[in-house]
Amino acid sequence: MTPFTGKNEALENKMIGDDIVFKIDGVDVRGRIGQTIMEAADDAGIHIPRLCDVEGLDPQGSCRVCTVKINGRTAASCTQPVADGINVENRTPEIQEYRRDLVRMLFHEGNHLCPACEASGRCELQALGTDFGILQPDKYPYLQPSRPVDASHHDVMLDTNRCIRCGRCIRASAHVDHKNVFGYVGRGINKQVGVNGTDLAHTNAAVTDKAMEIGICPVGCIIQKRVGFFAPIGARRFDKEPITGKK
C-alpha cells in the first residue's frame, strides 16, 4: 500500500523551514513550513488581533480573537499551521465583527472598569476594544463576578474578576519559570485561573517570575504591588502606539 498521510501533497514534499507562499487579504505572504499563520503574518508585518497569545509562549487558541478564515473555513490563526497556496481572510468586515463580539464577551464576562484599573493604558483588552470602536460595551448583559481579591502575597495581588482566562500566566509559570504557580480550575463559565496553594502567598510565586512580569497578564488581574500607575497618562503603552502596531 502506498503511504498516505492525508496532508497537503505540496506540503509533504517540503521540509520544515522551506519557504511557501500564501495570501492574507489578497496580499502574497511568505512563510516557512512549521510556522503558524500568525507567526507568518507577524513576520510580514500584518497584524492579526490576539489576546491569549504572546511572544515567547506556546500558542493556546482559547480567546479566539485571532480567528481568520482559511479557504472559507474559520480557524484560530495562532494555532493553525501555514500551508502553500491557502487564502486567508483577516480584516474582512465579517471576521472583524466576530472579533468585536469576542472582545465584548470578555468585557461583559468580567468587571472591567477601565478608569479605576491600574492596567488602564497598557491593557490589551482595553486597547483592542478601542481598536474595534467599543467605547461603551453595552451589547450583552454584565455577568458581574464577585470573587474575592487575593492580596495575600507580599509583592503581587490577583483580582480574578478581571481575568480573561487567557492562560498566559499559567504558561509563563509552567514553561518559563518551571513553577506551576497557576492552573485552570473549574469548568464552563466557572473556569478560572487557580493558584497552586490555598492562596498566592502559599505558593512559591515571586515578583521576579516571568508570570508576574508586566505584559504577561494582558489585563489588570495580576498587579504588582507598590508600582501602581507607574506610567502617567500619555506615556502608557497604548498611549504611544495602538495595539495594531501601526501609527
Next chain:
Amino acid sequence: METEALVRQACKKFENDKGRMMDVLWELQNTLGCIDDHSMEIVARELKTSRVAVEGVVTFYSFFSREQKGKIILRVCDDIIDRHAGSEKIASAFSEELGVPIGGTSSDKTFSLEYTPCIGMSDQAPSALINGVPITNLTPESARDTAKELIKGVCPSSLVKKTGDGNNSHELIKSMVNNNIQKRGEVLLSTDVSKSAGLDAALKLSSPDVIKEIIDSGLRGRGGAGFPTGEKFRLARNTNSDKRYVICNADEGEPGTFKDRVLLTERADLLFDGMTIAAHAIGSNAGIVYLRGEYAYLLPYLESVLAERRSAGLLGKSIRRKKDFDFDIRIQLGAGAYICGEESALISSLEGLRGEPKNRPPFPVEKGYMGKPTVVNNVETFCCVARIMENGAAWFSAIGTKASKGTKLLSICGDCTKPGVYEVPYGLTVSELLVMVGAHDTTIVQVGGAGGVMVGKSSFGRKICVSDLATGGAIMVFGANRNVLGIVDYFLEFFSEESCGYCTPCRVGVIFLRERIKKVMQGLADKADLGYLRDLSKTIKMTSRCGLGSSAPNCVINSIDEFPLVYSSHMREKSDGFAAGFDIQKALDESRRIAKRTSMIYDPVYGEERGLGE
C-alpha cells in the same frame, strides 16, 4: 486507615502514574466520599504533579467533589425527556422523604441528592442513579418507596427487584434496565452474532488488506461526524511511530441517546473483536475503552468479557497464536463530562488531564493518546468493523444508501409509544420513523441530540443519512403539547453546564444566548432580539474551538427558522413606544426595595399594593 495512607495507597495502586489520575480520583471519591484539599496535596506529591493540576482535574468532572458527599448519592436524570416524564416530581419525592434538599447532602452525610444530565435511560424515563445503580421508570410513589428502603439501610444494588431482559439479568450486571430493542437489523442486532468470526477472518489477511476491506465497505464513523473509518485506520498506520493506540469512545453523553448502552450490554464481544481487528490493521498493542461514568454498572461485566477473551486467546500475547500480535484492552471510567465524548477531549481525559479538546492539527491519527498515532471510534463503529470482516465489504455496502452504507442504530425516545433502539438501514425519512415508533401529533423531531437539528413538520420528508440528517443516533420526539422555547432553553442550559470553558464564545456566548431566550419566554423581547440571537449564534458557531460550541446555537437558529410563530407570539408591541424589553417597574423594583420607598412618578400607590418596604 488514615487519609494520608489511603491516598498514598490509591496512588500506588496505579503505579503513581499521573496519566492514571482519573482512576486515582475515582478510588478516592469512592472511599473517602470527597477529594479535599489535603487529599489533592498528597495526590500531587505522589503523582509528581502540582496541586493546582490535581484541583483542575477534580473540579472539571461532575462526579468528583471537594465537599464531602453522602454515603449514598442519588442522581436524578435531568434530561429534557426525563423532565417531560416528571423528573422534578421524582426529585421532590426523594427530597421530602430523605429530608435532603436537591443539590444537598444530609447533615449526617448519609445521603446526597442532585440532578445529573442524561444518564442514557431516556427510553425508560424518569430514571436515577443511586450509587451508580440505575433505577428506571420511576414514579413519585416508587421514588418514595425507594427512599424509605434506603433509610432502612437497604443497599442500592438490592433496590433492583426484577432484572431487565437479556444480559441485564447477567449475574455481573443484575440491573433493572431494559434493552428495549424494537428493531433488529442484520448488521448489529441480528441474533446470530459471533464472538470472534470477524477477527479470525481479519487475521487471515494482511493489515493493508484489512484496511482495504474496511475502506471498500464504505463504513463511516457512527458518532455523527461520519469520517470514513478505513481511511482513519490507514492514516494511523502510515504515521511513523513505535506505538499506536486503539481507543473506543463509549462516552455516549448526548441527551436522549442510549444505543451504545445496548451494544455494551449485548454486543461486548463484538466491540472488543472490532477493536482487536483495528489493532491488527494499524499495528497497535494497546487499546482503551473510555466508558462513561454513568455506565459504571456495566464495568464488572465488561471486565469479565475481557478476561474470557484473554483466556480464549483473543486478547493478550500472541493472539490466535500469531507470534507478532499482542494486544490488550483496559477500560477507563469517565466521571461525568459530556465534552469527553469529543475525541481529543477524551484523549486529554485518558491522559489524566482536564477533559478539554486539544488543538488540531495534529489530529489523533498523527498525534493522539500520549502523542502517539491513535484511532478513536465509537462503540457502534467497532462493532460494524467486526461484522464487515466476518461477512465482507460487499455484504455491508449492499445495505443503506449510495453515500451511507450499512445500518444505523437509533435511540428514539420522547413522545412516542415505542421508545427504544432501532437498527435501520440509512435513508429512512423522518415521517417513516415517526410511524415506526408510534408517534402522533409530533411537533419536533430532534435529530442528533442537543446540538443536532430541530426538525419541524415541514421537514419531515428529510432522510436520516450522512448527506442529509447526519446523526450519532440520538432522536427525541416532541408532541404538540411541548413548549418549543422550553426545549431550546433546556439545550442551552445543558451546553452552558457542559462547556469546558476553554474558548470565549462557548464559555461566555452560550450564557448570553440563554439569557435572551429567557427574555423571549418572559414576553419581554422584541424583534431586535431575534437579530441579536442570530448574530450571537453566528459568532459562536464560527469562532468556537470544537463541536460543542459550534453546535450549541443550532437549537436557537433552527427554532427561529422552524417556529417563527412561537417567537412572534411571545413578542409584544408596546403602545407607549418604549422597547418591550424594558420594564421600568421591574427595573426599579430592587432600588425601591433597598430605599424602602415607592415611585412618585410611576405609581404613587405602588409600594402599598406590592407590600414593598416591609
